[in-house]
Amino acid sequence: MSDSPFTPRVFSGIQPSGGLTLGNYLGAIKRFVDMQEDDFETIYCMVDMHAITVWQDPEALRHQTRELAAGYIAAGLDPAKSIMFNQSQVAEHAQLAWIFNCVARMGWMNRMTQFKDKAGKNRENASVGLFTYPALMAADILVYHATHVPVGDDQKQHLELTRDVATKFNHDFGVDFFPLTEPVIEGVATRVMSLRDGSKKMSKSDPSDMSRINMTDDADAIAKKIRKAKTDPEPLPATLDELSDRPEARNLINIYAALAEEDAQTVLTQFEGKQFGDFKPQLSDLAVAKLSPIADEMARLMNDPAEIDAILGKGAARAREIAHPILARTYDIVGMIQS
Ligand code: TRP
Numbered sequence: 001m002s003d004s005p006f007t008p009r010v011f012s013g014i015q016p017s018g019g020l021t022l023g024n025y026l027g028a029i030k031r032f033v034d035m036q037e038d039d040f041e042t043i044y045c046m047v048d049m050h051a052i053t054v055w056q057d058p059e060a061l062r063h064q065t066r067e068l069a070a071g072y073i074a075a076g077l078d079p080a081k082s083i084m085f086n087q088s089q090v091a092e093h094a095q096l097a098w099i100f101n102c103v104a105r106m107g108w109m110n111r112m113t114q115f116k117d118k119a120g121k122n123r124e125n126a127s128v129g130l131f132t133y134p135a136l137m138a139a140d141i142l143v144y145h146a147t148h149v150p151v152g153d154d155q156k157q158h159l160e161l162t163r164d165v166a167t168k169f170n171h172d173f174g175v176d177f178f179p180l181t182e183p184v185i186e187g188v189a190t191r192v193m194s195l196r197d198g199s200k201k202m203s204k205s206d207p208s209d210m211s212r213i214n215m216t217d218d219a220d221a222i223a224k225k226i227r228k229a230k231t232d233p234e235p236l237p238a239t240l241d242e243l244s245d246r247p248e249a250r251n252l253i254n255i256y257a258a259l260a261e262e263d264a265q266t267v268l269t270q271f272e273g274k275q276f277g278d279f280k281p282q283l284s285d286l287a288v289a290k291l292s293p294i295a296d297e298m299a300r301l302m303n304d305p306a307e308i309d310a311i312l313g314k315g316a317a318r319a320r321e322i323a324h325p326i327l328a329r330t331y332d333i334v335g336m337i338q339s
Contacts, residue, residue: 010040014068045086053127079311085316090320142165142166149162195210198230218292223288249276253271
């Protein structure tokens, strides 16, 4: 970052395509909050245009976008410190995405594993938007000249494509205009896995609600899901190495550590030799203590949708102030007359 001419700027986004889970909170939003407190300019988006690459019921989309905004704020993002808005309110994202659709190559998109996963067997029936999704994501990032992007491991390939787009654009037009953005990939420590299957990421789209903790779950639901979480009959060992082939146990230790803001080894040392019957109630108490205040604040915010919309509107106006000149310069580089 030191030798880059670009000011350090963080951008990240979450799709409002379902409810918020503990995975979004520990893996993403909590890190967004930490970066807000550092010397970065921070921009956090609800990427509603990405969400509609697969079908979204309009009422549900509106609700989920507000709920995501409420989650950001309840978890500690401060609209005075971070720019927060929903993507569709800043048209520059879509405008730059079109340019990038013309920079990126079919071959690049064809290699994207998220497209293959989401399109499944019936590719002919996937939306065209799902295919060009990564070009829009590159635009999200580069329309702010963002230098750092905190994301999950599954987004690494999209970040590489973002760098490829920047490189090709700069090369084709003979400029040094777009930065090569650094991914800030989450570590194992904050990656939250399904409560039913320790090899799968906790997901809002998993058919089983028992596989995840939702940020809106009440204390009873949290306790029940942790009680029923898949484990094994062995007691907790002394070292993390001994958990390497026990993904469900490792996941619960990780969740405890992330919520307690301790490292996983410290937590393991504390519970060494204990059975899950002893550990789970303590994890449950900790989760309830940490998550209930956030759920309460989200509920309070959701009672006043106009207030949330006003925050998003103000965020969008601030975002546009950064994005507009960058888009104007891009059009100019490409040779488009703007009179
Ligand atoms: N594709 C990301 C995800 O599914 C969401 C996203 C869209 C994003 N645009 C972004 C993340 C820009 C970081 C930066 O998680």
